[in-house]
Amino acid sequence: MKNSFPQRVAVIGTGYVGLGTAGLLAHIGYQVTGIDIDPAKIAQLQRGEVPIHEPGLEGLLAGQEERLTWTTSYEAITEADVIFICVGTPPGPDGTPNLNYVTSAAASLAPFLNGHAQIIVNKSTVPIGTGDYVQRLLEDHSPNFDETRHRVVSNPEFLREGTALSDSLYPDRLVMGGHPDAVDYLARLYAPLIEQTFVPPAGTPRPDSYTRPAVVRTTLQSAEMIKYAANAFLALKISFANEIGGLCERVGADIQEVSTGIGFDGRIGHRFLQAGLGWGGSCFGKDTQGLISAGREHSYAMPILQAAIDVNYRQRQLVIDKLIRHLKSLKGKRITVLGMAFKPNTDDLRDAPAHDLIARLTQLGAVVTAHDPVAMPRASREWAHLTYTAAADAATALVRADAVIIATEWDEYVQLNWSELVGTMRRPLIIDARNILRDALPAQVEQIGREAAHYQPEQVLE
Numbered sequence: 001m002k003n004s005f006p007q008r009v010a011v012i013g014t015g016y017v018g019l020g021t022a023g024l025l026a027h028i029g030y031q032v033t034g035i036d037i038d039p040a041k042i043a044q045l046q047r048g049e050v051p052i053h054e055p056g057l058e059g060l061l062a063g064q065e066e067r068l069t070w071t072t073s074y075e076a077i078t079e080a081d082v083i084f085i086c087v088g089t090p091p092g093p094d095g096t097p098n099l100n101y102v103t104s105a106a107a108s109l110a111p112f113l114n115g116h117a118q119i120i121v122n123k124s125t126v127p128i129g130t131g132d133y134v135q136r137l138l139e140d141h142s143p144n145f146d147e148t149r150h151r152v153v154s155n156p157e158f159l160r161e162g163t164a165l166s167d168s169l170y171p172d173r174l175v176m177g178g179h180p181d182a183v184d185y186l187a188r189l190y191a192p193l194i195e196q197t198f199v200p201p202a203g204t205p206r207p208d209s210y211t212r213p214a215v216v217r218t219t220l221q222s223a224e225m226i227k228y229a230a231n232a233f234l235a236l237k238i239s240f241a242n243e244i245g246g247l248c249e250r251v252g253a254d255i256q257e258v259s260t261g262i263g264f265d266g267r268i269g270h271r272f273l274q275a276g277l278g279w280g281g282s283c284f285g286k287d288t289q290g291l292i293s294a295g296r297e298h299s300y301a302m303p304i305l306q307a308a309i310d311v312n313y314r315q316r317q318l319v320i321d322k323l324i325r326h327l328k329s330l331k332g333k334r335i336t337v338l339g340m341a342f343k344p345n346t347d348d349l350r351d352a353p354a355h356d357l358i359a360r361l362t363q364l365g366a367v368v369t370a371h372d373p374v375a376m377p378r379a380s381r382e383w384a385h386l387t388y389t390a391a392a393d394a395a396t397a398l399v400r401a402d403a404v405i406i407a408t409e410w411d412e413y414v415q416l417n418w419s420e421l422v423g424t425m426r427r428p429l430i431i432d433a434r435n436i437l438r439d440a441l442p443a444q445v446e447q448i449g450r451e452a453a454h455y456q457p458e459q460v461l462e
């Protein structure tokens with residue numbers, strides 16, 4: 001390698017993963033250039049604005065002007081020791097991941113590869129075999145390509161939106177797949193993370209019990225598969241909790257108690273057993289479909305994953321069914337949806353359950369009001385095809401409503417004075433699709449996977 005220790009980094013794609021990666025590596029002390037084809041995004045970043053809502057990110061990026069620059073030009077690749085690819089891999093119509101962005105990133109960076117050793121690190125979630133494909137693209141598009149100096153490493157990302165910074169700074173594991181020399185070089189880049197020798201950025205202190213990440217060195221293919229398998233397993237866990245929850249409702253058991261009870265078995269664990277509206281977001285749906293489509297290419301059925309997907313999307317209809325059970329027809333009924341983002345602490349609307357709820361409610365003739373603490377400006381652009389009234393705040397959204405659906409467990413909704421607010425509704429019916437309400441309320445409250453009897457099914461103010 002040119003330098004025995006990497007110094008300069010280029011990050012291609014400045015979305016959720018790219019921004020976190022660039023900010024983290026600059027914080028650790030590397031010279032970082034973030035590259036994106038979206039000029040509006042780059043202009044925003046150059047002005048010091050952060051294009052997405054991610055807690056702590058603004059603070060992490062601020063004050064790093066000397067180490068962190070943003071550009072639409074690929075020229076910075078020439079100087080970089082390590083080049084991260086963090087572009088999107090959205091699903092195509094049949095669930096197969098669309099590799100156009102990865103292809104164009106690789107083709108764009110290739111001409112700028114220099115005669116020295118550089119490693120190209122793929123952080124995007126990609127079908128197994130993509131690392132080799134990228135290596136071939138580099139070979140085809142670079143006059144300087146040399147397979148002993150330009151190696152592709154798969155280094156999948158496991159951060160969650162909403163907690164991206166602490167997930168990146170204090171990861172459970174770092175997975176690096178590829179040629180051992182290239183993996184060694186990447187491990188050197190990550191040394192401050194692996195050894196946990198960096199100074200924690202303000203606002204993201206090291207958790208008490210945290211020591212250091214496991215380092216998992218694999219082949220390219222295994223690293224690519226680890227990413228899909230991890231997401232698929234987490235998706236399965238959630239669907240499992242939802243499937244058991246459905247039966248709990250019918251037999252008088254309570255999924256919250258059941259998840260707690262089974263989670264104490266160390267082989268099962270408590271995390272990702274929260275029943276509710278199911279998963280949304282840009283990854284679980286895409287990556288379960290991605291694995292199924294990879295199976296299809298090899299004539300290999302993946303029935304467990306398909307079942308997890310079916311259970312997940314059934315949850316969205318279940319909420320509508322609960323409403324219909326109470327209200328009979330939804331025609332002309334005023335329904336409030338609290339929470340639009342796919343989870344709290346993000347403005348990401350990709351595959352958000354609230355989208356499907358609003359669309360279905362409107363189709364059934366309901367008059368929909370919606371609210372989200374941060375995602376509403378984005379929804380006004382990305383969900384312009386939906387019909388709903390955007391409420392200024394949650395309290396206003398509830399006034400004269402026939403029912404409210406809690407679709408995202410924002411802390412703000414947990415903290416609402418529900419006893420008082422149900423009094424402003426036309427009919428105090430709450431479908432708590434994220435199981436966040438704890439106290440008895442003068443309202444009819446339906447939760448997921450547990451009997452409504454936990455709450456006070458009071459009079460209906462018709």
Ligand SMILES: NC(=O)C1=CN([C@@H]2O[C@H](COP(=O)(O)OP(=O)(O)OC[C@H]3O[C@@H](n4cnc5c(N)ncnc54)[C@H](O)[C@@H]3O)[C@@H](O)[C@H]2O)C=CC1
Nearest residue numbers: 013014015016017036037038087088089101105124125157
């Ligand atoms: N969002 C998340 O929480 C996580 C995402 N991932 C994976 O990481 C990848 C990126 O995901 P996100 O950051 O959410 O995507 P994103 O959609 O937020 O950002 C992707 C960025 O890449 C840019 N881009 C596209 N083509 C480009 C090109 N040729 N050159 C330069 N920039 C280009 C886009 O303009 C956009 O700004 C995906 O494969 C995703 O599955 C992995 C772990 C977590």
Ligand SMILES: O=C(O)[C@H]1O[C@H](OP(=O)(O)OP(=O)(O)OC[C@H]2O[C@@H](n3ccc(=O)[nH]c3=O)[C@H](O)[C@@H]2O)[C@H](O)[C@@H](O)[C@@H]1O
Nearest residue numbers: 157158159160161238272273274278279280281283342343
């Ligand atoms: O590949 C990715 O993009 C990322 O996908 C998920 O992260 P993310 O989608 O950001 O958010 P999660 O916290 O996993 O939540 C996903 C969805 O599952 C739902 N969920 C989560 C946990 C649970 O117990 N129950 C449940 O319904 C959430 O409400 C949310 O809609 C994974 O958790 C990350 O490890 C991974 O890096």
